[in-house]
Amino acid sequence: MQQNRSLLTDIIALTKPGRAGAREDETALVSASRENVREAIQIVRSEIDDLTSILVSVQTLLGQRKEREEQLIRAQALLDETDDGQTRIPDNFASRRRERRSSLAWAVRREAYLALKRIGRPLSRREIHQELVLAGVEFKTEPGEPTLQAITKIMWKASEFVSTDDGYWLADETATPRRQDA
Template identity: 35%
Template sequence: MTQASPQISTDIDLLLREASDGVSGRGFHTLSRDRLLNAIRENEAEIERIRSDLRRREAETARLKQVSQFLKDETSDDSSSALPVGFGKRQRQRTTSFAWAVRRETCLALKEAGHPLNSKQLYAVLKSKNIPFTNDNPVKAITRVLWKADEFVSNDGAYWFSDAPLPAGHNQI
């Protein structure tokens, strides 16, 4: 959590000293009370900003936990048995990552469709499989993952397996 700025704390300490000086008879400053009230209002505003930031971060944490649980649940099912042997081999396997889920579901969707699919079609399939998208532009996120994946090739946004010939009736990628 963000701490209050040291400047505000110093200002309050100074104002409190000024106020106590006035109480002890060393020249009460008429502006001290107004300055103290203003500092209190500023601190209240800062506290509310921090609370708002905390609520936003807690909501984000809850959403990320939900995504993580979804991905763990998805990797524990038997859909991986339909994937080709050696599919998605990486130097470091992260079967709970968003990219893994996109590659896995894309592979299964392409097998089911039997022809290349573009990013928007893949988004519809992935959305129907409840893949959680954290990106503001899910189609762009899918495109980025598949562009980096060796398992797929693209031609004008239509993806197909890099190690399989195109189905009859489709242009060469």
């Protein structure tokens, strides 16, 4: 800014009418002005190059951000499908006239459904029992009534499951997958 003011002062001094040597001064002024313009053009070109470089960097970062955002959207979709890694029970699952969600039958149906969905194949009543134990279902069966018989009775009466040659499977699934170990 200060340099521009001194340049203006010099220009005004050189262009005052009636000065001796005004013609040479005008030629010097034009030459100096051309040099200043060339220098200004070089500065602007340098700034354009710097800004172009910054723009390329910003575009690269924006591309990376967009890729990460797409990855997050895909990951969120997977989480929504699995509900934080767990299978979701449908809202109308095991609806009864009289629902007792604290009952053993409800817990067996719920955990058997989750196990079948998670494992993706029919399970025998022993496998269902193992999954129920892992899920923390406590069996308070009547004396003399073995746990496997209780599971069989609950699963047999539940309309949500069907008994197949390979074990119990989900009634609402169209195809019954075959056991791999058979």
